Amino acid sequence: MSYMATARKKKLAKLAEDEVPSVGDEVRYAISLVRQGDHRFYTLTMPSNVLAACCYATSKDEDPEHGFQRVLSEKRAQEIADYVDGGGTIPSSVVLSAQSESDFRSVDRSKTAAFKFGPTAFLILDGQHRVFGFAKAKTSLRVPVVVYDGLSKEQEAQLFIDINTKQRPVPKELLLAIKGLAKTESDVEATLSQLFDLFHADSKSALLGWTSSTKKAAQKIDRVTFNVGLRQHLDMFEGKDIVFTYTTFNAYFIAVTSGLRAKSVEASIARKTTFRAFLDVFPDVVQRVQDKYKAKYTADNFAAVISPIFDLTSSTFVNPKSSILDLSMEMKKRLKSGLTI
Known part of the structure; x- marks a missing residue:
């Protein structure tokens, strides 16, 4: 073997140890050829710092004629960098198109x-946010990469469309449902998860049949909507156990669904605006139950306090045209109209 060949071999070996090459250097990596129907591409792994140094993305704003990527979010890239530096792993492949100059x-x-x-x-x-997140990270790691070669600009754009329309993200509702299995829940998330599970499965739940545990569904309360609505009130239950918290909320929802049922619009409890508005007025209702019924949080006492709300028209609950805030403000006005000394 010649001196030049030996030197070149040593350089390639050194580059395999995460050294960023110089512009114009020839770089080599082991690959596998994959065929899918009429398409072919290569799979390989590259050091994250090398990958970040030889890739680019163009947005429509930057390149009106040929750009198609989303504008880079520095915040999202930094979150990925922090995740990697914290020991996280990202096994999904970055998809690249080899350019002629390569x-x-x-x-x-x-x-x-x-x-x-x-x-x-x-x-x-x-994978642009992953690539630039890797560039921000202090930790270097091997990244799975898929490389297409010989694509036209039209084919690159079509592949981008296919990737971003055929692949669907995991629903947030499912991620919330399995956080407990991963043991990554905060105390608040754990409490909300327990409450949702009780409302979803307990035979005495006022919301039984109106909840969806792992996905969005029409006329159902999903975990995201449920969590946003109840999270704001958990401080009221500081020091209370989950049974008391569930029993109190359930008594309130029994009163709410009973009032809606009397107007033949019980299903409207599963409308996001209606559900959230009833939760927005929850502290006002609790205060009145404390004052009038000595903090006895029964369904009957809740029902007596919120009865003026149901003077609103049925369509207000079934098809609310106002925002959550506007509807809750209207409910609070009705509560005041029913206030007596």
Whole structure:
């Protein structure tokens, strides 16, 4: 082996140890060729700092003619960097399109990819926030990469569309439902999760049949809506156990659903605006139960306090045209109209 060949081999070995190459250097990585129907692409792994230094993305604002990526969020990229530096793992592949200046090619009987290193060697089709998050991270790691070669600008844009329309994110409701399994819940999240599960499954729940545990569903209260509505009131139950908290909220919802049922609009409790508005007035109702019924939080006492709210028209609950805040303000006005000494 010649001196130049030996030196080149040593340089390639050194680059494999996460050294960022110089512009114009030839870089090589082991690859696998994948065929899917009429399409073919290569899979490989690259050090995160090398990847970040040879990729770029263009948004429509930056390049009106050819750009199609979303504008980069520095906040999101930093969150990814913090996650990586905290020991997190991101196994999903970054999808790239090799640009002509990279001279990307397979060698060694398609077992190795060779390309000319440079800041615009690859266009990012999917994963720009991951790539730039890796660039911000102090930790270097190997990143799974998919490389398409020989795509036209039209094909790059179409692939971007396919990736972002055919792949659906996991519903937030499902992520909330399984956080307990991952043991990543905060105390507040754990409390909300327990409350939701009780309302979802307890035979005495006022919301039984009106909740959806793992996804959004029409005419159902999902975990996201439930959590936003109840979270603001958990401080009122400081020092109380989950049974007392659930029993109190349930008594309130028994009163609410009973009032709606009397107007033949019980299903409206599952409308986001109506559900949230009833929760917004919850502290006012609790205060009146404390004053009038010596803090006996029964369904009957709640019902007596909120009865003026149901002087509103049925359509107000079924098809609220106002915002959550506007509807809750209207409810509070009705509560005041029923106040006596």
